[in-house]
Amino acid sequence: MLFKYLSAPLTTAVLGLSLILVAVPVRAEPSSAPAPRIATLDWTIAETLMGLGIAPQAVAQIAAYHEWVGQPELPVKVIDLGLRTQPNLELLAELQPDVILISPMFSNIAPRLSRIAEVETLELYTPGSNTWQQMIQLTLDTATLAGNPQAGQHLVERTEAAMVGCREQLPSETEPLLIIQFMDARHVRVFGENGLYHAVLDQLGLDNAWTGETNSWGFSLVGLEDLLGIDGQLVVVEPSPLGVEKTLADNGLWQALPDVRDDSVLSLPPVWSFGALPSALRFADALTSALAAKHDR
């Protein structure tokens, strides 16, 4: 079948080690000043904080964070602020955080938030910038704002080491990759320039088969017909909407894709596609395992 997760993920010593290192929170150096209470509206910042081993005081839409970002999980004590676009101001004022971290997407409510606490805006996916460099900067800045710059340095080094590890595991000859995610049975997001997946491909020395335009979040919404005629290994990032898999069996266009005919589509477990270093690492790991498993088959 097309969409089975790779049941036997390839875990090598390097990969395993790097994952354990990332998963275990780094103990902050004991310092005299108490850790600042941090509230954030942005899931990517929340993910980065958790990757740094720093639990935020409050995050917006926690249930949806767990559904879409998934890992790293937020501790139970983290308080839900409500909608990301309209966090509950009364609640936020009551919590009295030391700093509120936002991305430029929420800058229209920054003046209101700044009446409660200091507001810091962290940028990611700015069009025209190097995504990987920006992710590293975001990680370092977040760590500094959280009062633990070393944790940022650690996370960056660990992630870069893990990327090198992944790169060594890759089969020597890998086709360019065409990375898609199903929106419904006829439309997919195809990921290219300026996105998380593309940045990871760069780090792993892989090519992206999608050279077309993308929006400022690094994807393009296209019909299946736009995928035909593009040479490349098809990679589907889960989750696919329910029912899509069933309809694809009768979908003439999908069945006409070479990788589908050969039953060689790669399927990857869900990864937050607008994330930062923790998501990047999870994607790199899943992709490396899938490619290596396919190579061995």
Next chain:
Amino acid sequence: MTARTLPSPFPLALCLLLGAVVVSLAWTALPVERGLLFNLQTLFSPVISSPDVAVLYYSWWPRLSISLLAGAGLGLAGVLMQQVLRNPLAAPTTLGVASGANLALIAATLFAPALLVSGREWVALAGGALTMGLVFMLAWSRGLAPMVVVLAGLVVNLFAGALAMTLLLFNQETLKGVLIWGAGSLTQSGWSDVAYLWPRLAISAALAWLLLRPLAVMDLDESNARSLGVSVRQLRLAGLGLAVFLTGCVVSVVGIIGFIGLAAPNIARMAGARRLGPRMFWSVILGALLLTTTDLMLQQFASSPSTLLPTGAMTAALGAPLLLWLIPRLKLSGNSPGVPAQGLVHRHARPGRLARTLSIMLLAAAVLAIFIGQTSQGWHWTAQWSVLEWRLPRLLAAAGSGILLAIAGTIIQRISGNPMASPELLGISGGSAIALMAVIFLLPAPGNLALVSAGTLGALGALGVLVLLNRRSGYVPERLLLTGVAITALFDAVRSVVLSGGDPRGQQVIAWLSGSTYYVDLQGGLLIAVLAVVMAVATRPLARWLDILPLGPATASSLGIGLNRSRLFLLMLIAVLTACATLVIGPLSFVGLLAPHLARLLGFGRAREHLFGAALIGALLMILADWVGRQALFPQEIPAGLVASLIGGSYFMWSMRRR
């Protein structure tokens, strides 16, 4: 009043012209250099030897077929609805079918995803049928009278729309696929949709042909039709039922396609197809050609966009200017005030006492909203300024915008005599919303000043279009509304395109569109409240106009009211009131529609009382809506505009059913 009428062979010429455009566009899209034979072979007996052939056979030809079929189906549905309801504004999308299907798909995706596996078209069809059933139920006790059906359809539409928007607000990530569907993408990847649609359309067309003669009798008066032995109610039921089935089938396969069902019958009529038979025939052909032309042009000129441009939304976007062009040329039923909304009006014996009761309720609601609320520790009665400073601006903004919209709504409903009229429908909210979305998407990090300026400019732009197009015709209410419908259609289109792309900034757009007092600070709240009170006082002298204008232009002129001058003035007033409120709480708060209605249902009959009562109800509704929205899902907040339309809509449906 007679509109310019064109000679009767005109529909044929128009269709030939459009047909020629379709053929030439199709020809340029196909690989011509390989010859006609090759291209036909890709349709009839393909040998899938290369990607191009696969794309042609599985995508290009099915897409052409589905656009012809869907356009034809919507054209037919539109003719049926307009004939049965005798209202040129009636269309598949105005009667709740599309929004019902939309809501059903959203709800199924979130709560019963297993249903989608067994077939999403069935879920959509069931949703559309349910909402239309609700509309029939609400209008049944009044014999499915045209105005009542349209009104019920509108309310159900808004209600379903508000529910869908609420679900969307909290589950944007999960619903991104449904958003694409809602924008109407004709993209095909096989022949299964065509196979699903064509037999259903064929059967519907046959049924429509059978209904042709009895439906044509309805061009006569209702009493005449009855005397000819036609059961009007059953006929309406059959006609509307068929139209719903058609819409449901089309919508479930390709998503919501705006404008075709509204435009095709109107263009056919304008082009000279008067009798029902020709009108039906040409509407079907025109619908098919309009949709196909749009779709082919989109494929041609937007070949590699970074965001998909969904055809359904684009027909609406391209159709809006066409509709604006058509309006001065459209033959409407003159200046007649239309069918009065019978049974909706009764007068309270003592409106003063009623107003006093409402004022006390308003005060109680304000006390509740400002002192009682939840914190992380549960429910609390608080009088601390550190908490009240967040609540007071919202209370003021809610009350103020409720009053502004209520007054605007009362004025427009009184001068147009049309229960469908509301400030939202005039397109002023839509105009300012379009500008706001543009700013959110074009500027990297827009501040509030940028948003407010853009919103004002947008509202003024929409107002400019309204004035420009209606100045010569003397601001005839029906025409004015139609202009509003066109601008609103444009707004819907822009919104669908923006949301279907799946850009994370869409969340901000949704949040703003649902009408929240969230973004108001104390200054803004005070400003809007003071403005509302000033406006409420300033409109009192206008009550005489509002009492007389509904009686018809002849009466008004004979009583010495300059029609053009008074209408222009009232129009400007409505625009300013709406723009102010829209800038604060977004374009979708249906208070402008509901408050004047509720005031009338309660018995505020004369204009002065009607204005005052509606203002009180508008403020009360918005304050309660804002408070409930903040508490119901604490710490998440449901925007006041959405809650208002849920509360107001429920009450409205209940009282319609009761009377």
